Amino acid sequence: MKKILIILLCFCSYSLLAQQRVIHGNVLDAKTGESVVGAYIFGEKSAAGSISNAYGFYSITFPADEAVFCCSMLGYELFKDTLPQTSNGTVTIRLNPIDYKLQDVVIYAPYQNHAGFHHLSASQIKRLPTMGGEPDLMKTLQFLPGVMSGNDGANNLSVRGGSQWQNLVLLDEAVVYNPNHSLSFFSVFNSDAVKQVDLYKAYIPLAYGGRLSSVMDIHMNEGNNKQLGIKGGVGLLASRLMVEGPIVKEKISFMVSGRYGYPGEVANFLSNIETIGNDIQQLNGADIGFYDINAKVNAILNNKNRLFISFYNSKDRFKSAAFIDDYLMNWGNTTGTLRWNSTFNDKLNVNTTFCMSNYFYDYTQLADGQNYKWKSDMQSYALRNDWDYYFSNRVRIKSGINIEYFTTKPGEIDKATESSNILPYVMESRQSLETVIYSELQLTMNPLWRIIGGIRLAGNYSYANTLLKEKLYLNPEPRFELQFVPDKTTTYSLSGIVTTQNMHLLSNSSIGIPSDIWVPANEKLKPSSAYQISAGYKKQLSNNQYTFSAEGYYKNMQNIVDYKDNANIFMNNKIEEQLEKGWADSYGIEFYLSKNHGPLTGWVSYTLSKATNHIKTVNNGKGYAPVYDRPHDLKLFGTYQISSKWWASSTLTLRSGMNVTMPISHYVYQGSAFYEYTERNGYRAPMFRQLDIAFTYRPEIKNRWQSEWVFGVMNVLNRKNVFSMYAGRDRLLLGKSGAYKMYLHGIMPSISYNFKF
The missing domain is CATH 2.60.40.10 (Immunoglobulins)
Known part of the structure; x- marks a missing residue:
C-alpha cells in the first residue's frame, strides 16, 4: 500500500x-x-x-x-x-516608451522594491533645479529621506549617520573612489551618460559589500542599437555632448559622452557681483575646471550571450585663494569594465565581470617658500562571477564570488621647483587581497509573506611590508528582510544587515581634499563593521496617485577611526599610530510622500535623526556629534506642467546646521592671539535654508530635433548659508583675531540649452 x-x-x-x-x-x-x-x-x-x-x-x-x-x-x-x-x-x-503627458496605466507589481530602496531614472535626475543648470545625480540623491550633505551646498553625501567615505559608489560595477568634481560642488557623473541609479540604504543585497552605509549602483546608457542619436547641452558652468548609435544594427551599439566644466572662469566673472561670491575673500583668480568622458560598447553575440565594455575617465584642477592659499590641486578617476552576460538555460543567468579602478590626487604648495608637490594614487582590480537562478516563481537564488586586489601609495613628496629645500620622500605602499563568496535566497512563502536573506563571507588579506606584518580577517555578513503584504497597496518590512569595510579614509576635512589618505585594513588597523536594523511601512493611496512610506532604523558601527588630538599626519609613514579607534551609532525615522501622476508631481521627505561618535581620546572620551549629524532635514521637490511647452520645478530644503569646532575664548601672548576651543564639533552652525526654481521651455519637435531651454534661479531667498566656519588671526596684526564664516553664493540665476536628435 x-x-x-x-x-x-x-x-x-x-x-x-x-x-x-x-x-x-x-x-x-x-x-x-x-x-x-x-x-x-x-x-x-x-x-x-x-x-x-x-x-x-x-x-x-x-x-x-x-x-x-x-x-x-x-x-x-x-x-x-x-x-x-x-x-x-x-x-x-x-x-514601447509612453508619453508622460498621456494618462499613465499603473499595474500592481508586488515585492518589486526592497525596504530603503530608491530608483532614479535619468529623466528624474534632470528635473531638479541645480547650480548653473547642470543636472547633478548626487544633488538629486540628497532629496531622498535619510540622505543629506555633509557640507551645505556640497555633494559629499551622508546616509543614515555615516560619513561620505562609507558609501559604495559603483559605475557599471567599477568602484569610483571620489565621486566629486570641484571639491564636492559637482558630481563626476554626466547626466547624459547615466541610465539609472539604484540606492540601497536599509536592506543591501548580498552581491554588494565593502562599505558600511549605502550602495549607489549607477548604470551607464548602453547605446541605441536602432539609430544614430546625438544629445548635449550648453550651460553656465559646463557643456556636454553625447553620441550613440549602432555599429551593427540591432546587434552592436556604442555610446560616447564628454563634458567640460569651467566654473573657475564663471567665478572670476561673477566675483565682483555683490550677491554672488563670498564676504571674506573674492573668488577672483580662481583656476577651477574639470572634464569627464564616458564610453560604452554593447554587443549582442546571440540570443544567450551579451558583451559589454565600459570606460570612464575624469580629471580636476582646483586653485582658489578663497579656500586655500597658494595651493594647486589635481585629482581624477579612471574605471574600466568588461562584462559577459550569459543565459545558461531557461532559469539561470550568469554574469562575469572584470573591472579596474584608478584614483590619483596631488597638490602643489608654493606658500612660504615651501615649494613642494605631494601626490598619492591607488588602484583596484576585481573579478566577479554572479549566478541568478529562477528556481520557480516563488524561489530565486543568487550566488557569486568576488576577488579584488587593492594597492595604494599613501603619499609621496618631491620638489616643486629647483629652489625648494624639500627632501624627496615616499611613504610605504599598502596592498590587500579580498575574496568574497555569497548566497542569497528570495522566498515567497505565500501571497502575504516574503523573505530574502543569506550570508556573505569576506576574507581580507593584507600583505606584509617593512612596517607591518601580514594579516588575515574573516568577516561573516548575514542579512535578511521580511515583507508582509496584507493587500495590494500595503507593505510592512523588517530588515537586519551586517556590513564590513576594509578600507579606511583618513581625513581631517568633511569635503575631501588631496591630503586625505586611503589605507586598507592591516595588522594595526581592523576592518570597520556595522549592524543595522530597520522597520518600514509603505502605502499606495488614491489608486496609486500617492505613495507614503515611513521607516525607522538603528545602526551601530565598530572600529571606526579618527585622528588623535594634535596628530602628526603629514607624510607620516606610521600613520596607523596617529589613529584612535572607537564606535558610533545613529538612529532615526524617515517619512516620504510622493505624488506620482498628473500635471503636478513630486515628493516631500522629512528625516529626524541623531548620530554620535565615540573615540576614546577625543573629547575626553565623551560622545560627540560628527559634522554630518543633522537632527532635522525637510526637503520638498515638485514639477508642474504649465502647458504643452512649459514646465516649472522647484526645491526647498530646511536642515539643521552642521557641527564645527570653534573657539570659546582667546588670549594674547607676546603680541599673538591664541584660542581655547569647544569640545569636538561643539558648535552648530545656523539652519540651512534654500529655495530653488527652474522653468523649462520645450519647442515643437522638428525633423527629430528636440530642444529645451532651462531658466533657473538658485537660492531665491538670497540666503547666506554657511559652507565653512573658522577662526583666524589677522595677517598683519597677529594679536587681532576673529571668527569667520564662508558661504558659496547668494541668489544665482542660470540659463542652459539642451538638445537631442
Whole structure:
C-alpha cells in the first residue's frame, strides 16, 4: 500500500510539473534596444509574477492553461503577448516608451522594491533645479529621506549617520573612489551618460559589500542599437555632448559622452557681483575646471550571450585663494569594465565581470617658500562571477564570488621647483587581497509573506611590508528582510544587515581634499563593521496617485577611526599610530510622500535623526556629534506642467546646521592671539535654508530635433548659508583675531540649452 501511495505521489508531482512551462528572455526598450531593469512579468489569468534582473533577464513559470502573459514597467506601455505553443520558450519583450503627458496605466507589481530602496531614472535626475543648470545625480540623491550633505551646498553625501567615505559608489560595477568634481560642488557623473541609479540604504543585497552605509549602483546608457542619436547641452558652468548609435544594427551599439566644466572662469566673472561670491575673500583668480568622458560598447553575440565594455575617465584642477592659499590641486578617476552576460538555460543567468579602478590626487604648495608637490594614487582590480537562478516563481537564488586586489601609495613628496629645500620622500605602499563568496535566497512563502536573506563571507588579506606584518580577517555578513503584504497597496518590512569595510579614509576635512589618505585594513588597523536594523511601512493611496512610506532604523558601527588630538599626519609613514579607534551609532525615522501622476508631481521627505561618535581620546572620551549629524532635514521637490511647452520645478530644503569646532575664548601672548576651543564639533552652525526654481521651455519637435531651454534661479531667498566656519588671526596684526564664516553664493540665476536628435 505504501509503495502504491509513493508511486501515486510521484506521478501527481510529475503531472503538475508537466502542466507547467517556463518562459525566459530579456526585456528591452523597443526604441533604443537597451535592457530594462525591474520590469514585472506576469500571467494575465494566473497573476504569476517575476522581475527582470539587473541585466534585463527574466524567467517565469506559467500554468499550462495560461494563454496570455504581460509585462509592466513605469514609463512604458503595457505589453501583452500570447504564450508559445511549445512547453518552454524564449521571448524577447520589447517595451514601447509612453508619453508622460498621456494618462499613465499603473499595474500592481508586488515585492518589486526592497525596504530603503530608491530608483532614479535619468529623466528624474534632470528635473531638479541645480547650480548653473547642470543636472547633478548626487544633488538629486540628497532629496531622498535619510540622505543629506555633509557640507551645505556640497555633494559629499551622508546616509543614515555615516560619513561620505562609507558609501559604495559603483559605475557599471567599477568602484569610483571620489565621486566629486570641484571639491564636492559637482558630481563626476554626466547626466547624459547615466541610465539609472539604484540606492540601497536599509536592506543591501548580498552581491554588494565593502562599505558600511549605502550602495549607489549607477548604470551607464548602453547605446541605441536602432539609430544614430546625438544629445548635449550648453550651460553656465559646463557643456556636454553625447553620441550613440549602432555599429551593427540591432546587434552592436556604442555610446560616447564628454563634458567640460569651467566654473573657475564663471567665478572670476561673477566675483565682483555683490550677491554672488563670498564676504571674506573674492573668488577672483580662481583656476577651477574639470572634464569627464564616458564610453560604452554593447554587443549582442546571440540570443544567450551579451558583451559589454565600459570606460570612464575624469580629471580636476582646483586653485582658489578663497579656500586655500597658494595651493594647486589635481585629482581624477579612471574605471574600466568588461562584462559577459550569459543565459545558461531557461532559469539561470550568469554574469562575469572584470573591472579596474584608478584614483590619483596631488597638490602643489608654493606658500612660504615651501615649494613642494605631494601626490598619492591607488588602484583596484576585481573579478566577479554572479549566478541568478529562477528556481520557480516563488524561489530565486543568487550566488557569486568576488576577488579584488587593492594597492595604494599613501603619499609621496618631491620638489616643486629647483629652489625648494624639500627632501624627496615616499611613504610605504599598502596592498590587500579580498575574496568574497555569497548566497542569497528570495522566498515567497505565500501571497502575504516574503523573505530574502543569506550570508556573505569576506576574507581580507593584507600583505606584509617593512612596517607591518601580514594579516588575515574573516568577516561573516548575514542579512535578511521580511515583507508582509496584507493587500495590494500595503507593505510592512523588517530588515537586519551586517556590513564590513576594509578600507579606511583618513581625513581631517568633511569635503575631501588631496591630503586625505586611503589605507586598507592591516595588522594595526581592523576592518570597520556595522549592524543595522530597520522597520518600514509603505502605502499606495488614491489608486496609486500617492505613495507614503515611513521607516525607522538603528545602526551601530565598530572600529571606526579618527585622528588623535594634535596628530602628526603629514607624510607620516606610521600613520596607523596617529589613529584612535572607537564606535558610533545613529538612529532615526524617515517619512516620504510622493505624488506620482498628473500635471503636478513630486515628493516631500522629512528625516529626524541623531548620530554620535565615540573615540576614546577625543573629547575626553565623551560622545560627540560628527559634522554630518543633522537632527532635522525637510526637503520638498515638485514639477508642474504649465502647458504643452512649459514646465516649472522647484526645491526647498530646511536642515539643521552642521557641527564645527570653534573657539570659546582667546588670549594674547607676546603680541599673538591664541584660542581655547569647544569640545569636538561643539558648535552648530545656523539652519540651512534654500529655495530653488527652474522653468523649462520645450519647442515643437522638428525633423527629430528636440530642444529645451532651462531658466533657473538658485537660492531665491538670497540666503547666506554657511559652507565653512573658522577662526583666524589677522595677517598683519597677529594679536587681532576673529571668527569667520564662508558661504558659496547668494541668489544665482542660470540659463542652459539642451538638445537631442
